[in-house]
Amino acid sequence: MGDLIILAISCILINNILLAQYLGNCPFLGTSKKMETAVGMAMAVVFVLVMAGAITWIVNTYLLIKYNLIYLQTIAFILVIAALVQFVEMFLKKSIPALYAGLGIFLPLITTNCAVMGVCLINVKEEYTFIEALVTSFAYAVGFGLALVLFAGVRERILLARVPQPLQDTSIALVTAGILSLTFFAFKGMV
Amino acid sequence: MAKSLVQEFTKGLWKEIPPFRLVLGLCPTLAVTKAVENGVGMGIAFTAVLVGSNILVSLLRNVIPAKVRIACYIIIIATFVTLIDLLMQAYAFPLSQKLGIFIPLIVVNCIVLGRAEAFASKNGVMASTADAFGMGIGYTFALGALAAVRELLGTGSLVGEIPYLFKYSVTNVFGPHFQPFDFMIQAPGAFIGLGLMLCLMNLAAKK
Numbered sequence: 142m143g144d145l146i147i148l149a150i151s152c153i154l155i156n157n158i159l160l161a162q163y164l165g166n167c168p169f170l171g172t173s174k175k176m177e178t179a180v181g182m183a184m185a186v187v188f189v190l191v192m193a194g195a196i197t198w199i200v201n202t203y204l205l206i207k208y209n210l211i212y213l214q215t216i217a218f219i220l221v222i223a224a225l226v227q228f229v230e231m232f233l234k235k236s237i238p239a240l241y242a243g244l245g246i247f248l249p250l251i252t253t254n255c256a257v258m259g260v261c262l263i264n265v266k267e268e269y270t271f272i273e274a275l276v277t278s279f280a281y282a283v284g285f286g287l288a289l290v291l292f293a294g295v296r297e298r299i300l301l302a303r304v305p306q307p308l309q310d311t312s313i314a315l316v317t318a319g320i321l322s323l324t325f326f327a328f329k330g331m332v
Numbered sequence: 333m334a335k336s337l338v339q340e341f342t343k344g345l346w347k348e349i350p351p352f353r354l355v356l357g358l359c360p361t362l363a364v365t366k367a368v369e370n371g372v373g374m375g376i377a378f379t380a381v382l383v384g385s386n387i388l389v390s391l392l393r394n395v396i397p398a399k400v401r402i403a404c405y406i407i408i409i410a411t412f413v414t415l416i417d418l419l420m421q422a423y424a425f426p427l428s429q430k431l432g433i434f435i436p437l438i439v440v441n442c443i444v445l446g447r448a449e450a451f452a453s454k455n456g457v458m459a460s461t462a463d464a465f466g467m468g469i470g471y472t473f474a475l476g477a478l479a480a481v482r483e484l485l486g487t488g489s490l491v492g493e494i495p496y497l498f499k500y501s502v503t504n505v506f507g508p509h510f511q512p513f514d515f516m517i518q519a520p521g522a523f524i525g526l527g528l529m530l531c532l533m534n535l536a537a538k539k
Binding site (some may be wrong): 148160161162163164165166169170171212213214215216218219220223226252253254255257258259262263306307309310313314315316317318319320322323326 | 356357358359362363367401407410411413414417418432433435437439440441442445506517519520521522523525526527528530531532534535536538
């Protein structure tokens, strides 16, 4: 149990998926202009990533390794993720319309979110057990949400600041992300 | 015809150069640009995937039903990524070890899917090939440039090897007393380096 907590903390803070592993940066910049969209995206990622982490682990262990099909990993994973996202979208639309309205447009975007695919690949590469894979998927997703929401807060403030013209928009956003990433370095000594 | 092909090719080199003008495909841009050899290696792998997928999508554009097109594109792209991944493991093993999970992650690189959807599905094979080469070379160049800045400031030298093409070794560019700017080759340096490069591009474009 203690090991799992340490694993979770290191995934959320120390190896933060956005700021230390460089995964999922397109939605990081794309949906962080407003707090609302950032929260929506963060929730959608938590939701899909945990499911994707679990399913790809099962597919990998009981299909790909068992039948010696490891070379199909990339194709299998992306298909699982795409199908999962589609399925989640249909399911939510039918049964929990309120949540669907909240996540709505962010769900399809997750298919090409490299954080999801990246975490699935990391889980396999590190040879985690099923429970560990679940914990890391959840923890990485929480880390993603944390960084995204923090960043959106900073970015809303930047809108009010006077930024030199060539630095505007994406450019200043990247520099800000760099500083945020630097602050996350402070967690390095924790575990 | 010949002129338009040239145009399709050159637009990727400057006017729409991928990670700078189209802010897409950022993850590999940030992650693999610690050293020039990783950056350029990633660029070459990316170009190969993009050319392959653009040609195939363009050839099949009248066969693929519109409703399931995205799924079809993803399968086509994933096929080429697997191909390149296996080829790199066979013929450029050290490089493929360094790039790690970022090779399979080309599948979810938005530029590849974006070009398939926005260009190859509407244009002929020749134009799509030219477009893919232009975008790929532009991307390779951009990664190489960012990597060169980071490696130079972060270690003070440029050392590496592009498999089968060339080797290079420039050490102590800033003289023997240079203190390596360690932060540049870590995560924050990637974000700040790319942000400042975008700023320079904006400055250059304004003139």
